[in-house]
Amino acid sequence: MTRRAVVRARSQAAASSAGGCVVEARDLVRSFGQTPALRGASLSVSAGEILAVMGPSGSGKSTLLHCLAGILVPDSGEVWFDGRRIDTAPDAERSMLRRDQFGFVFQFGQLVPELTAEENVALPLLLGGIRRTKALADARQWFRRLDLDGMERRRSGELSGGQAQRVALARGLVARPDVLFADEPTGSLDSLAGEHVMELLSAAAREQGTTVVLVTHDARVAAYADREVIVRDGRVNSLARGGARP
Amino acid sequence: MSCWPRILYVRRVYFQCILAGMSVPFTLLGLLEREPSHGYDLKRDYDAYFGRGKPLPFGQVYATLARLARDGKVLAGGAEPGSGPDRRRYVITEDGATEFEAWLAGPVEPEPHLQTVLFAKVVLALMLGRPAENYLDTQRAAHLQRMRELTEIKRTGDLVDALLADHGLFHLEADLRWIDLTAARLASLAEVVRSEAASQSSGGSR
Secondary structure (H helix, E strand, O other): OOHHHHHHHHHHHHHHHOOOEEEEEEEEEEEEOOEEEEEEEEEEEEOOOEEEEEOOOOOOHHHHHHHHOOOOOOOEEEEEEOOEEOOOOOHHHHHHHHHHOEEEEOOOOOOOOOOEHHHHHHHHHHHOOOOHHHHHHHHHHHHHHOOOOOOOOOEHHHOOHHHHHHHHHHHHHOOOOOEEEEEOOOOOOOHHHHHHHHHHHHHHHHHHOOEEEEEOOOHHHHOOOOEEEEEEOOEEEEOOOOOOOO | OOOHHHHHHHHHHHHHHHHHHHHHHHHHHHHHHHOOEEHHHHHHHHHHHHHOOOOOOHHHHHHHHHHHHHOOOEEEOOOOOOOOOOOOEEEEOHHHHHHHHHHHHOOOOOOOOOHHHHHHHHHHHHHOOOOHHHHHHHHHHHHHHHHHHHHHHHHHOOHHHHHHHHHHHHHHHHHHHHHHHHHHOHHHHHHHHHHHHHHHHHHOOO
8 A cells, every 4th residue: 555545544534533524624813914814714624525615805715725725824723634733733744735635726827837738737746756657647647537638748838728727637636635725726717618627626526535625706616516605704604505425 | 308497497487477476475574574554654665675666556565465464464453544545554463473584584496586585585684683694695505505406417417408507507696696796785785774764764654
């Protein structure tokens, strides 16, 4: 069993022993200078769940996602992943967590322009110490899966917005992360391209059992999630009606 | 093609044609929950808050009040002296108040073109000091649940199903935008409702 597989198995075991909750925020407060972004935000995400975080612009939803992913450290409150408190963990440990167990998809500027599409997808594997040949072979498997056949050697400037976003999605999922954090992943795309990305994202996450935290202001995107919460004035309001997917 | 699109179509037409009419009794109950009123006052307030160029006919006001009285939702006082139409004062009953509360708190069936009903709920909630934001949140959750169902139809159905589901999704999305904007403007709307109420009461009833 590889180290990644061991980590993953341990993570899933911990999630199931904790009642299925894999990521949790407890009473998070975070300000930028004098401007408060989070004012006591609490949230828990079940293992394998696709959760949409919605809310108006400036409500704090992206800050919440960055705190959950260990990118930002809250001023107070706690962030837990897989039974471990991560907001107090050292930078190096949080970096390793982001590299090994989290995946990311953002709205803009994600691909490294000097690299080909397949090299971009392989990046998390290469950073995780996997041999280049194996990493690129694994990365190529995602091109067919995400309707990107023939795009492997293209650079980001030679891809359409939808294609670039699918490459970014492949990169977010290639290392089979426990949690995929997606911040407005379709925000720069038209309806059809955005829908394509969401169909592929939700199908791949379901297939891999990846938990997804999806920040969006778009209800059509949120409709791909199992559950939604609204962030308003830095606090989370749960409106869930739908249960976790079967 | 599955039977879903036909069911959706029938339900949409039903809600467009029938539900809007059904909200009049609840709206009158809501106005009576505020204070006992004559039919004339109810019509005046209905037209001021909800009519918007489409006033409620007197006949419909009194017919609705008669049905509500028959069903035990309101009590009609004795006829008062004076000329003109019916001069009874109507009072909401316990049953009527319970039914109104259930209507107000429950989400409207998430179908396109429901703003009239939802708008009435929001205004009544503000008028009665109820948590309008909670009602909007409940409605938002119901809408998103329906959008999830339609998205699933799109995912699993054929192209025709997908196109019909898209039609529903875009309309529901428009409703959601209205819900979000209204939620953002609740404080201003509350002020408008309060000032309209103040001007109505300073104008006095008949």
